[in-house]
Amino acid sequence: MNWSALEALLSGVNKYSTVFGRIWLSMVFIFRVMVFVVAAQRVWGDDSRDFVCNTAQPGCNNVCYDHIFPISHIRLWALQLIFITCPSLMVVGHVKYREKKDLQYVTSHKGSHLYAHPGKKRGGLWWTYLLSLLFKAGFDGGFLYILYHVYDGYDMPRLTKCSLPPCPNVVDCYISRPTEKKIFTFFMVVSSAVCILMCFCEMIYLIIKRIKKFMRKKTEAEMKLFAESHEMRPLAAPRSSVRVDPTASNQDITEIVPEERPSTKQ
Numbered sequence: 001m002n003w004s005a006l007e008a009l010l011s012g013v014n015k016y017s018t019v020f021g022r023i024w025l026s027m028v029f030i031f032r033v034m035v036f037v038v039a040a041q042r043v044w045g046d047d048s049r050d051f052v053c054n055t056a057q058p059g060c061n062n063v064c065y066d067h068i069f070p071i072s073h074i075r076l077w078a079l080q081l082i083f084i085t086c087p088s089l090m091v092v093g094h095v096k097y098r099e100k101k102d103l104q105y106v107t108s109h110k111g112s113h114l115y116a117h118p119g120k121k122r123g124g125l126w127w128t129y130l131l132s133l134l135f136k137a138g139f140d141g142g143f144l145y146i147l148y149h150v151y152d153g154y155d156m157p158r159l160t161k162c163s164l165p166p167c168p169n170v171v172d173c174y175i176s177r178p179t180e181k182k183i184f185t186f187f188m189v190v191s192s193a194v195c196i197l198m199c200f201c202e203m204i205y206l207i208i209k210r211i212k213k214f215m216r217k218k219t220e221a222e223m224k225l226f227a228e229s230h231e232m233r234p235l236a237a238p239r240s241s242v243r244v245d246p247t248a249s250n251q252d253i254t255e256i257v258p259e260e261r262p263s264t265k266q
Contacts, residue, residue: 016091016119016129020202024136024195028085031191036077040184043177044074050176057168064162064173070150073181077188080143084195087132087139094128095119121206130206137199140192147189154189156182 017025051065098115105114121129148154158178163170175181 016095016121018202018205020198020205024198024202025088027191027195027198028081032077032188032195033081035184035187035191036074036081040077040188041074043180043184044072047072047176051173053162053167053171053173055167055171057166060162060164060167060171061173063164064160064167064171067162067164068160068173068175073147073185076143076147080139080192083139083143084136087135090132090135091125091129094125098125126206126210130203133199133203133206137196137203140196140199144189144192147185154182154185156185 047069048065051061053061053064055061098119102113102115106112119125156175156178158175160173160175161170162173
């Protein structure tokens with residue numbers, strides 16, 4: 001699979017993402033895609049060939065391997081990476097739709113724009129972005145559950161027992177590179193958990209920011225309504241005709257005598 005083409009396509013999401021979204025994208029392509037392509041595929045490349053059971057019965061190795069590994073870790077992680085990156089295309093598609101709609105509006109209204117910033121997370125795009133975060137966190141969590149449920153945990157045993165036909169009795173089967181596979185499994189599980197955390201942090205950030213914006217608009221509207229419905233009164237009393245030195249003491253201030261106004265002649 002051409003992962004570089006997918007990375008080039010999703011790199012455009014960065015300009016619409018928050019800080020948490022950029023961290024999530026970096027985590028996916030540096031700690032998951034790169035590890036998957038460079039190292040994990042080579043570790044699991046000889047999985048079926050080096051899976052050995054202590055019997056010479058034809059077909060026993062294949063049946064036991066299929067029972068112990070119902071789906072390969074590599075194929076499961078490949079599906080997981082595809083599923084968690086696809087929701088980001090929803091945001092890209094929504095922005096492209098806005099840009100096309102804005103271009104049509106500019107053409108028909110002589111230069112005036114329908115959207116000042118088509119990529120700004122407002123209105124429907126905000127909900128699309130939030131929905132994409134929910135999908136990404138849900139897919140990651142779902143695949144972690146599938147991996148745990150299918151393999152009864154995230155451990156990789158050195159020895160497994162199998163008694164399925166055509167095996168003549170309970171046979172011992174040995175998995176190749178169990179320690180190395182266990183390390184990569186835990187690494188992919190932890191990186192998936194961190195990506196889920198980033199999605200939840202970004203959702204909380206967006207919701208709090210939206211609430212603050214709503215409260216600010218509500219406060220401004222209430223202040224404007226109060227100013228329009230009430231007569232404004234002077235907030236301070238008129239100044240005295242006597243000038244007081246701010247550095248003078250209380251005793252000096254009490255000794256100040258106001259200047260006598262000139263009496264009017266009758």
